[in-house]
Amino acid sequence: MPVELKIANRKITRLVGKANSLKEKASRFEDKRQELLNNALEILRKEQIESYIRLGFHHSLGLSEKEYEESMPNKILIPTDRTLEKYKFPAIVETRICCEELFKLAGINVGEGYNADYIFQRMFPIQQKPYVVWMREKQSRKDMSIEETLNKLDGDERTADIFEGVALAVNYPEILRDKQLAFPKSPVGNDNFQDFASLELVDSKIEFFIINKLQKATNITVQHGRT
Numbered sequence: 001m002p003v004e005l006k007i008a009n010r011k012i013t014r015l016v017g018k019a020n021s022l023k024e025k026a027s028r029f030e031d032k033r034q035e036l037l038n039n040a041l042e043i044l045r046k047e048q049i050e051s052y053i054r055l056g057f058h059h060s061l062g063l064s065e066k067e068y069e070e071s072m073p074n075k076i077l078i079p080t081d082r083t084l085e086k087y088k089f090p091a092i093v094e095t096r097i098c099c100e101e102l103f104k105l106a107g108i109n110v111g112e113g114y115n116a117d118y119i120f121q122r123m124f125p126i127q128q129k130p131y132v133v134w135m136r137e138k139q140s141r142k143d144m145s146i147e148e149t150l151n152k153l154d155g156d157e158r159t160a161d162i163f164e165g166v167a168l169a170v171n172y173p174e175i176l177r178d179k180q181l182a183f184p185k186s187p188v189g190n191d192n193f194q195d196f197a198s199l200e201l202v203d204s205k206i207e208f209f210i211i212n213k214l215q216k217a218t219n220i221t222v223q224h225g226r227t
Contacts, residue, residue, distance in 0.1 A: 055106060080156070087223050090135075094130050094166070108208055109207050110207075136220070145215060153221060156223055157223055158224055159219065159222070176206060179201075180198055183198070
């Protein structure tokens with residue numbers, strides 16, 4: 001709200017006028033910033049959907065390209081003021097395709113010695129609809145285990161699951177360079193099964209492994225809430 005001073009002092013009146021003018025300019029700059037940001041996120045949304053279509057996700061769901069696009073979130077929203085500061089990887093997460101098929105489409109290889117039927121049916125059940133999350137790499141000392149790092153989560157974050165990991169690998173493949181990414185298993189199924197799924201780039205191919213929580217890997221976390 002503009003400042004109003006009924007005062008005879010012309011110098012103060014001019015200063016108040018300048019202050020109000022600067023406030024109006026700041027508001028216009030913020031509106032422009034929001035417009036540019038929303039445009040960038042819309043371009044990102046379309047690119048990610050196009051990537052999924054290119055990989056054939058829509059065929060697995062029995063949808064046309066248009067039907068698939070219409071079934072996806074229609075916006076990538078920014079949940080909080082802290083989102084842009086902390087979470088650098090917004091992504092649409094596809095959860096309607098069984099994980100085994102999702103891995104095949106995304107070019108993720110299941111390492112030898114794993115019972116794929118058991119792993120995918122028991123650990124990673126499909127969900128009802130895709131959603132948007134904002135992710136980040138959880139920074140920690142290199143000598144810390146997965147478990148130690150996850151004991152230091154901030155109040156507004158949780159660990160990313162394997163569906164979110166696939167979205168990350170498809171849309172931000174550079175994040176796999178020189179890293180092993182860790183994702184917790186689903187709470188359903190055999191509780192005695194080892195603790196974390198892992199994605200790693202091996203000889204230019206993305207490999208899936210199961211690793212122990214005491215091993216060292218890069219944790220991916222997600223801002224609480226879905227959009």
